[in-house]
Amino acid sequence: MPAVSGRGRAKLRLDDYLPYRLSVAANAVSRLIARAYETRFALSVPQWRLLASLADASAPLTQQTLCGITLMDKVTVMRAAQGLLRRRLIRRLPNDRDGRSHHLMLTSTGKRMFGEVEPLALEYEQRLLQGLKRADVQQLERLLRTVQSTATELTQRA
């Protein structure tokens, strides 16, 4: 909450400043999660996001599509995909409609691994949200989406 002191002149306190609060909360969560994936499965966050997206999709996806889903840069997606390809967790199929790109999908090894990663990920989410009511969680997701889309809009306008 921006504090207002005296005759309407607003004062900034870092501790109450929303961009700061958002940043430190995201960092704390990210550190926890990233460490868990890294130590247990040797997966980076971008790699994990690709696995989750491919596991959730019913059909193979191009890297470009994965950029849209994960909101990551094409360079980040590409490097994450390379790592997963090297470990044979995903594989490439030719894209008949466009020779420049290819479709990515999980291998059976990849599916098996994600089968182990998924429960761990959900367990971490549960632990993070322990102490929050169901309604709070929905509220938080809604507010985060709203703030994110406002920020994206303002960035594009600038």
Next chain:
Amino acid sequence: MPAVSGRGRAKLRLDDYLPYRLSVAANAVSRLIARAYETRFALSVPQWRLLASLADASAPLTQQTLCGITLMDKVTVMRAAQGLLRRRLIRRLPNDRDGRSHHLMLTSTGKRMFGEVEPLALEYEQRLLQGLKRADVQQLERLLRTVQSTATELTQRA
């Protein structure tokens, strides 16, 4: 919200996964804010956080204290301080009680600059929160603090 399908087996959808939502929201906000400070005042986010902390404090602070306030690493704080020192936005006073450290405070130039940065920062916060009710904003801050402290606790325990 973690979706639960079938007989209680939870399924992970990236788009609904809280650590992901938090990360992309924070990134979107951070990009917007960082660009504004950088282009208008040539300030990095760590530098900006130091300015805000020093402006808010009634007395000069050591770098260690600034680490605690900003939740940034001592290396990050140190480099941010160096940049501000070079531009004479802050200065150092000897610490009588401990010869290893020194106190940092804003110079008059630094105060003047922060006088311009502060309204801009508050304006960005206002714009980001436009469309949210006052109660929503308080709720968001509360939830972010809760999630952050849970994450910090879980990290320390691991």
Next chain:
DNA sequence: TATTGTTATACTCTATAACTATA
């Protein structure tokens, strides 16, 4: 000409460790 994926460069942030000078 424009786009997909790729490679390269540079800059920031983190994490880590090692070093200094003080305590």
Next chain:
DNA sequence: TATAGTTATAGAGTATAACAATA
């Protein structure tokens, strides 16, 4: 011995540009 600050190094993420193959 331990701590505050400093320096150095390596890893990850982001941004940018340039390039090849294809559209």
